[in-house]
Amino acid sequence: MSVNALYTDLSGYYDLMCVDIDYQTQSNAICRLHQLFGNDGTTHLDLACGTGPHVRHFIDAGYISSGLDINQPMLDIAATRCPEAHFSLQDMSHFEVSEPLDLITCFLYSIHYTDGIEKLKACITSARRALTTGGVFYFNAVDKEKIDNGLFVKHTAKQADEEFTFHSGWHYSGQGEKQSLRLSIEKASTDATQIWNDEHPMVAVSFMELTALLTPYFEVHVFEHNYETITPWDNVSGNAIFVCVKR
Known part of the structure; x- marks a missing residue:
């Protein structure tokens, strides 16, 4: 041994490591939340998209979808999985888009890859800047x-x-x-x-701290970490879904 x-570089193992993740159920749940809280638009960006499985499902649901990641080998796999999508090599703490977006997602707790409060703030600012009015920023998080x-x-x-x-x-x-x-x-x-x-x-952050960072820029809705039902967060569990509507 x-x-x-x-x-x-986890690209060679990534899909195997995530084989038990139900990407379709996760994507469908956020599509439903976007219908409830969004602006009826269909332009979408997935932060830390990895090999693109969520992007694939959003395209299949009718979105004009794109993704970004800091790992080029993963983006190469994503481009093969979703040839109709645009993928870019960018840091999600400081990213740029060519046109305003209706929905930005960040699945699998990847928001924590910002690795520090200042980078988390920069990511929130970048997301707000990239969204059109009434656009939605979705991510899931864990309370430190x-x-x-x-x-x-x-x-x-x-x-x-x-x-x-x-x-x-x-x-x-x-x-x-x-x-x-x-x-x-x-x-x-x-x-x-x-x-x-x-x-x-x-990055380690409590939900109270996270909400305080988001509130100046977004109307914040927090839900239980359950992709099968839409249930408001009970203020107890340590995992939650954040749905943030640009003010």
């Missing part, structure tokens, strides 16, 4: 005050004659504006087992 640090460092998500997937086991979990020290996403990948074959470990620095 060998143990190594996981290289930064509700993180349990002992919890993690695990799933396995097979590819050819190899079995992969993926672990991921949040870690927060209890103070400050930084938390981390800890990841590990175990690849087992008949000959050997390899394990890669990685830790991504991410």
